[in-house]
Amino acid sequence: MWKEREEPDQHTLRRFEEVIVPHMDAAYNLARWLTRNDHDAEDLVQESYLRAFKFFGNFHGANARGWLLTIVRNTCYTWFRENRAEELTTSFNEDIHSTEADPFDPQKLLVQRESSQLLRQALEELPLEFREVLVLRELEGLSYKDIAVIADIPPGTVMSRLARARIRLKQCLSKLIGKEGYRDLH
């Protein structure tokens, strides 16, 4: 598909390589957490980069990582709509337990030998909209303002969504650790 396009000028190419290409890890990390598998994440990141290159002329800001992640996120959501639409709707059925007090103490996690594995499993079980804000906040260290733009939500919603995401994560962990303990006993 590139051969049909006119040859990009060297200056644009160089700038793209300097400004956008260095954020490939962030792009892949987000796509990988959203899709939960390597193969789709690779395809989606490649597609995102082609889009980013195509629209690079529109990029004038200073926040290259945020700009790229917005494209990655949109590319992933388009893919979800076409391939896994059910994951986009699950989040609307707010879990009935979500208002329960959460008795889970995260210290429990720190003493687990498989804490990294447990965390992955728990994060992967979260609905897409919770998983994405947690990944953007905790693994990319982005501000609420940046997260609002990338996840396409009002800035005021970021904090409450993160709060709900953390509660859900603790519930998942509690459930998983409970199960693990059960397995250890038998």
Add this chain to the structure above:
Amino acid sequence: MTCTDIQAALPGYLDGELDPLRNREIEQHLQDCMACAQTYRADQTLQTAIRSGAQYYPAPAALRKRIRSSIRPERTDVSVFPALPWRWVSLAASVAVVIIVVWNVVPRPSGLDAEQLMAQEVVSSHVRSLMASHLVDVSSSDRHVVKPWFTGKLDFSPSVVDLTDQGFPLIGGRLDYLDKRPVAAVVYKRREHIINLFIRPAAHDSPVEREPITPQGYHLLSWTQSGMTYWAISDLNTKELQEFVRQVQAST
């Protein structure tokens, strides 16, 4: 503010997203209210656990290569030498094409350079210091206690500054290792956010200010000043960490 208000604002406090006035209100409340303080500590632990334990997926090398070569198409024309018809020029040009193609196809050392490796070590040390309840070897908010403690343990004398009035109280000092060499870790705090300041002699004297980076959700600022290299790392927001760095630079 009631506990309900506080609980609603706690995520913003944890993430360093509130204004100073609101921060102070919450800080005050957390000192007085055990229940809210417990909720806060639990979320803080969860945050540390995610940042240190959840997998960060870096882009696979094959994907990098694929993307690089798709944005830099192979050159098929050699029109850069349009007016030179000699055969050897075209031969040279095709050699050039081969070089260009090889340059684009053979992965450039996409591995980590020394600075990135160092950044990774700084993050690991920071996380270890938070997780292993071994934050400090010498616990004191008095720089006249912390600074002499390093004497005899290091072959250099790290600067330890008093930034209490600027809102960064000193917690203490710790001996740590980066790149297999001993470093001074001076620990400061902003609200509940721990800042590790690693110090060791620089390879060269010229002052350098490195680009801020955000490895694994932490903010890392590094600079070289008066023959010492500094790494300041924290989960504090960039703005306040930059203020911290400015204060250290001004007092050093």
